[in-house]
Amino acid sequence: MKEAQNLLLQEQWRVIDQTMVGLHGHALQSFGMDDTLCASVGSKQSPATARAWVHPRTIVLGIQDSKLPFLKEGLTYLEEQNYQYIVRNSGGLAVVLDEGVLNLSLIFPEVEKGIDINRGYDAMWLLVQEMFADFPQKIVAKEIVGSYCPGSYDLSINDKKFAGISQRRLRNGVAVQIYLCVNGSGSERAELIQNFYNISKGNSETKFEYPTINPSVMQSLSELLEVGLTVQDVMLRFLNVLKNKSNFLFSGTLTDEELPLFESYYQRVIERNEKMLNELK
Structure with missing residues (x-):
């Protein structure tokens, strides 16, 4: 854990x-942003960067989700529930984004020995522990069976999941990403994904084992901590922890060097997503 803690200690954040x-932008922009930051931070052109983002009613599907036998019907269901959907070109399965879900990304440069994958996960887990x-x-941190997009670094309180962590590695940069269900109903989000899988899989046998969702194992932080939390409340906690982990914390945007990179990576994300969705039609 000491190595993970050291990862959070940066000269600058x-x-x-x-x-x-993000409430007025498309979720694909966020994946283009993190790829851009991986490249710029990985090349040491930019310092370690923390990014916070929120998107309205969007289901982010994984590559395996795109292979569901009745996916068209599942996507029609999501549209009927007023959700957009995208397919990310990475691991993991379907997750829910909405105004009550805060996404955080920590982008580090790969050091000489490299950043072990568990070290990245542990760093995010430690960060969230300190925030609360x-x-x-x-x-x-352990897998919560019955949750959507289950993994060994699901974050939970009393066996109720409120967050999931993922990683993206690109051009000597590492992005550790987490979604935090801040408020709203965790079980209602899980029920949405439960219905999506029930429709998209039907009674078919599939090579890949999709999760059997149990909505009762997911709750939001507000529900678990029994306090009304807003995204901005959690942002303040996030910034306070980062402030204690660096000599210099500053607010920034993409630099002049990063802007053309973003246009390139964003276009790639759009093209990958369109290709995957077109193959479904």
Whole structure:
């Protein structure tokens, strides 16, 4: 854990807050942003960067989700529930984004020995623990069976999942990403994905084992901590922890060098997504 803690200690932390602007943008932009930051931070052109983002009613599907036998019907269901959907070109399965879900990305440069994958996960887990250290509830990292997009670094309180962590590695940069269900109903989000899988899989046998969703194992932080939390409340906690982990914390945007990179990576993300969705039609 000491190595993970050291990963959070940076001389500088640049913070890009897109919690408000993201509400008016497409979720694909966020994947283009993190790829851009991986490239710029990985090449040491930019310092370690933390990014916060929120997007309205969007289901982010994984590559395996695109292979569901009745996916068209599942996507029609999502549209009927007023959700957009995208397919990310990475691991993991379907997750829910909405105004009550805060996404955080920590982008580090790969050091000489490299960043072990568990070290990245542990760093995010430690960060979230520190963000809520004033509450008595213990935040545990383990797989929560019955949750959507289950993994060994699901974050939970009393066996109720409220967050999931993923990683993206590109051009000597590492992006550790987490979605935090801040408020709203965790079980209602899980029920949406439960219905999506029930429709998209039907009674078919599939090579890949999709999760059997149990909505009761997912809740939001507001529900678990029994306090009304907003995205901005959690952002303040996030910034306070990062401030204690660096000598210089500053708010920033993409630099002049990063802007053309973003246009390139964003276009790639759009093209990958369109290709995957077109193959479904």
